[in-house]
Amino acid sequence: MDNRRLNATTLVLYGFVGLWSLVVLIPIVFMFMTSMKTRNSMFMRPLDLPESLNFQAFERAWGVGIGQFMVNSVLVTFLSVALIVVISGLAAYALTRMQGGWSKLTYLLIVAGFAIPMQAVLVPLFQIISGAGMLNSRLALVLPYAAYGIPFTVILFYAFFLDFPRELEEAARLDGCTRFQTFMRIILPLSGPAIASAAIFQSVFIWNEFILALLILTQPDLKTLPVGILELQGEFTADWPAVMAGLSLATLPLLLVFVLAQKYFVRSLAGLGK
Amino acid sequence: MTARSEQTTVSSGTLTYAAMLAPALILMSVFVFVPVVLVLYGSLFQFSLTDRQWDFAGFGNYARAFSDPIFWVALRNNLIIVIGSIVLQVGFGTILAAMLDRGITVGGTLMRTIIFAPMVISSVAVGLIWLIILDPNVGPMNVLVSAIGIAPPRLGWLGDPAFSIWVVLGVAAWQYTGFMMVLILAGLQAVPKELYQAAALDGATGLRAFRYITLPAIRNILIVAVLITTVGGFKVFDLIFVMTKGGPANATQVLGTYIYLQAFTLGNSGYANAISAVLLVIAVALGWLQLRTSRKA
Structure with a gap:
């Protein structure tokens, strides 16, 4: 029974x-x-x-420039994530080792940035970027992506650095390392898990970011995948196999990486719950 | 001697720390904090992106928003997506996670991988795939629905103003339920198994164990999941931009797409800033809530 x-x-x-x-x-x-x-x-x-x-x-879809879009996406994602990791790492390290009220205040300021969505500041973002003459440049995506990726990454690193054994740092300082050298030679190399987690998390979002890329990139040879694949729709109005082939090409790389490294993806994205 | 060298290290240390913080603070100022101030400032003017001339409008843009029926439709649609997504994504995410955690042994990893996979596909691609599946002329959804004897909507899945926002909600659930499932699953796996054994001795198994052990144990994660979904529901843009462009007849407009339409298609940037300010207030309030819950956790 x-x-x-x-x-x-x-x-x-x-x-x-x-x-x-x-x-x-x-x-x-x-x-x-x-x-x-x-x-x-x-x-x-x-x-x-x-x-x-x-x-x-696939041949028809490739003709739209999927290959170029992919190169652009890889470049933008890689540069943004590298920038986010280094800049957030430096900031979080300074925040955990500084004494006094300023560090707490600065931490809160950076965390406050986490609440601001890009969608809500589109007009000034566009004004700033076009005012600087940076429309249609990769840097105009990389810098804002970095800025919006910093808060969450700082939160993540902050928790990690707080638990970091101080003895190692003190040994490095005794050997004559400056604070900056200590960070570059001791802290960063030993922060693998935190870096991987942050990098995967940010990669997924930056690889798929659409709204800013749509505004900034009008030049076809600079477009990233999310903006680029939108062209499939106009290019092949009734040619569904070509649209689907283009989408397959665009989604396959990240899907493959995900399936191969899904343990790390899951761990990284689930970290948002903490 | 020692005191003096201590003194110099402290100040040189402060300088190093300031230099380490500078890149983050500069980037965030230029692309996050200054834009926030500019949104609030610009919302008081009437201008378009190509204008040199800004006309002071006071709170005119806000008055305009509050008497603009499309603004209210957009806000209502955001609320539909928020509440609908909490029910679908967090609700089914919790159920799926609990099943994977407690009942499923064979094939659990495979199914978890599949359900989570759409999370790594761009919403633009997701929107385009579903646009083809739901195509009223030859889309497979119509074939499928007709095959089981239901008449597909006459104006198309996305063509009926009364219907289209719910279809978008469904597609969003297709994409993100797996994310919620994984988030909640991580919380479930942290619940000590001894708790379930002890409860089983007291006669609490199955649904009763879920109600009295699982739910209280993951309360905080559930709150975070609800907050993430809420923020996401207010930020929604890509799916709607790709699938309906806010149509038909503005029926699927949300704040994000309406800001985009006003600022970059119609040239009402001041007005777009006023709507953005509303979105900002909502986002900051939710962020504050999130900070408070994570502090308590």
Whole structure:
């Protein structure tokens, strides 16, 4: 009796989680499937499997410049994340080692930045960037992305540095390292887990950031993926296989990285709950 | 001698620390704090981005917002997304997480990976994929729905003003429920297993254990999840911009898309700043709440 009830419960659990997984999976599979179809079979039988592996849609989509968008996204994401890690690391270290009220006040100021969404300051952001003559430049994305990534990363590093063993630092200072050298040679190299966590978290958001990139980048050769793939829609009005092929190309890299390193992704993003 | 050298290290230390803080503070000032001040200042004027001339308008832009029906539609839509997302994303996220934590042994990691995956896809791509799935002429959703005998909406899934915001809400849930699930799952895994064993001895298993042990144990994480979802619901932009552009007839306009429309399409930047100020106030209030809960935790 007890055994049977247990089985029914298990069935419900697996049924529910399995069903949800399917609902999530099907649109993604549909995207990959459609990109291997011909335009005709797409319209006649949208739900059927592709008759054969057909990569022409990928060629058409690649022609829009997906390759260039990807390079741009990699550059912007890498530069922004590197900047965020170094700048936030320096700031958090100073905040944990400074004495007195100023450090607390500065920490609160930086944390307050966490509450400000980019969407709410779009007009002045645009004014500042265009006023500086920086429209259509990668730097005009990298610097604001860094600025908006700093607060959360400082919070994360702050907690990590507070627990950092002071003996190591004192030894380094005795050996004649300045505070800055101590940070670069001792603290940063030993902060691997915190850095990885921050870098993954920020990468996901910056790689997918849309609204600022949409405003700043009008030049096709500078566009990042989220802005670039929007062109697929206009370019191939009725050519769904090409749109889906473009989307597959755009989403595959991060999906692959995610599947391979999902443990780290999950740990990093779940850190937001702390 | 020692006292003096101590003195110099302290001040040189202060200088080093100031230099270490400077890059962060400069970047944040230029791109976060100054823009906030400029939003508030600019909301008092009437101007467009190409104008040199700014006309002082006092609180005119705010008066205009409060009597603008589309502003209220946008705010209402944000609230629909916030409340709907709390129910769908946090609600189902909690259920899925509890099931993965307590009941599922085989295939748990695989299913967790799948459900979380849309989180790493850009909302633009998600919007475009669903735009094709929901296409009224040949989209597979219509084929699917017709196959089980339901008539698909006549104006299309996104074409009916009474319907479209709910479809957007559904797509957002498709993308982000996995994120909430993972967040909550991390909290669940921190609950000591002995608690469940002790409760089982007292006769509390299954749903009763969930009600009396699981929920109280993850109370703080749930609050954080609700706050993150709320902030996200007020910030929503990409999905709507891609799927409906705020249409049909402004029915899916939210604050983010309405700010964009007023500032960069219609050239009413002062007005856009006033709407931005409303969004800012909401965001700062939520941020303050979040800080308070994390302090308590």
